[in-house]
Amino acid sequence: MKNFKLNNGIEIPAIGFGTWQIEEGENAYNAVKTAIEKGYTHIDTAAVYGNEVSVGKAIKDSGVAREDLFVTTKLWNDMRGEENAKKAFEESITKLGLEYVDLYLLHWPANATQFPENWKEINAASWKALEELQAEGKIKAIGVSNFMVKHLEALLETAKVIPAVNQIEFHPGYTQEEVVELCKANNILVQAWSPLGSGRILQNETVKAIAANHEVSVGQVCIQFAIQQGVLPLPKSENPINIENNLNTNFELSSEEIEQLTTLKENGFSGLVPDEVAF
Numbered sequence: 422m423k424n425f426k427l428n429n430g431i432e433i434p435a436i437g438f439g440t441w442q443i444e445e446g447e448n449a450y451n452a453v454k455t456a457i458e459k460g461y462t463h464i465d466t467a468a469v470y471g472n473e474v475s476v477g478k479a480i481k482d483s484g485v486a487r488e489d490l491f492v493t494t495k496l497w498n499d500m501r502g503e504e505n506a507k508k509a510f511e512e513s514i515t516k517l518g519l520e521y522v523d524l525y526l527l528h529w530p531a532n533a534t535q536f537p538e539n540w541k542e543i544n545a546a547s548w549k550a551l552e553e554l555q556a557e558g559k560i561k562a563i564g565v566s567n568f569m570v571k572h573l574e575a576l577l578e579t580a581k582v583i584p585a586v587n588q589i590e591f592h593p594g595y596t597q598e599e600v601v602e603l604c605k606a607n608n609i610l611v612q613a614w615s616p617l618g619s620g621r622i623l624q625n626e627t628v629k630a631i632a633a634n635h636e637v638s639v640g641q642v643c644i645q646f647a648i649q650q651g652v653l654p655l656p657k658s659e660n661p662i663n664i665e666n667n668l669n670t671n672f673e674l675s676s677e678e679i680e681q682l683t684t685l686k687e688n689g690f691s692g693l694v695p696d697e698v699a700f
């Protein structure tokens with residue numbers, strides 16, 4: 422699989438396997454085991470998904486060497502701040518059964534709606550913990566998720582380490598140009614969560630027509646759309662056929678097709694606005 426390169430030189434496989442809403446236990450274990458068997462080497466989980474134990478077990482049982490896999494997990498919002506973030510990280514690697522993670526993300530910024538007085542300070546304190554954990558060798562790369570322009574700009578004012586990644590909602594019909602531009606300008610890799618709009622854009626006629634043109638699935642179009650824009654997609658599936666299908670992006674979208682997908686009117690948006698969410 423093709424890799425992207427992070428701003429600290431680390432290589433990251435260009436498609437990651439998403440595990441949100443895959444239930445802890447047999448479901449998460451089987452999905453991750455299948456994904457690795459089909460060729461994924463990059464797995465995306467989070468403390469809040471509640472499936473780190475099974476994800477870790479599938480990784481261990483996969484027979485693939487640890488250094489050949491790229492594993493991401495994320496700090497949940499109830500553990501923000503320097504001390505709590507370190508505690509939460511230890512819990513995550515214990516559940517995963519790993520010595521280190523490749524990428525650790527602040528899952529959502531502390532926002533101005535919930536923390537009007539001190540959202541910047543809270544994010545800076547959580548970030549400091551990640552910087553220290555990285556310096557100790559427990560994390561290869563650190564990043565953020567759902568950081569909009571204001572959150573990123575504020576973090577960059579005090580950060581010693583520039584985030585390697587910003588993981589945001591990104592799919593045809595919701596491409597968040599402003600924050601993507603800021604990330605590109607700062608050499609921060611954008612990862613696409615819900616690259617298929619969590620399934621909400623699978624019936625879109627424009628995307629369907631482009632898929633038919635290439636004789637591929639809508640999912641493949643969405644995944645290739647992200648990759649061709651330098652954005653790393655994280656498709657989720659529990660269906661072995663879809664799991665395999667989503668890895669196969671051996672085709673090129675034309676510049677006209679990219680234009681059509683980029684200018685699609687808003688479609689499949691989750692409705693989650695990072696500066697307003699109440700969690």
Ligand SMILES: NC(=O)c1ccc[n+]([C@@H]2O[C@H](COP(=O)([O-])OP(=O)(O)OC[C@H]3O[C@@H](n4cnc5c(N)ncnc54)[C@H](OP(=O)(O)O)[C@@H]3O)[C@@H](O)[C@H]2O)c1
Pocket residue numbers: 438439440441442465466528566567588589613614615616617618619620623638640641655656657658659660663664666667
């Ligand atoms: N950082 C964040 O705040 C955040 C938020 C949301 C998501 N994420 C990450 O991003 C990952 C992906 O997002 P997502 O889980 O919302 O959704 P997604 O990958 O956009 O879409 C998944 C949905 O599409 C279906 N699907 C997958 N491949 C398909 C295909 N080839 N053809 C037809 N249907 C297909 C899946 O069903 P089947 O399972 O039946 O195939 C599932 O219903 C998550 O798992 C998580 O790792 C992060």
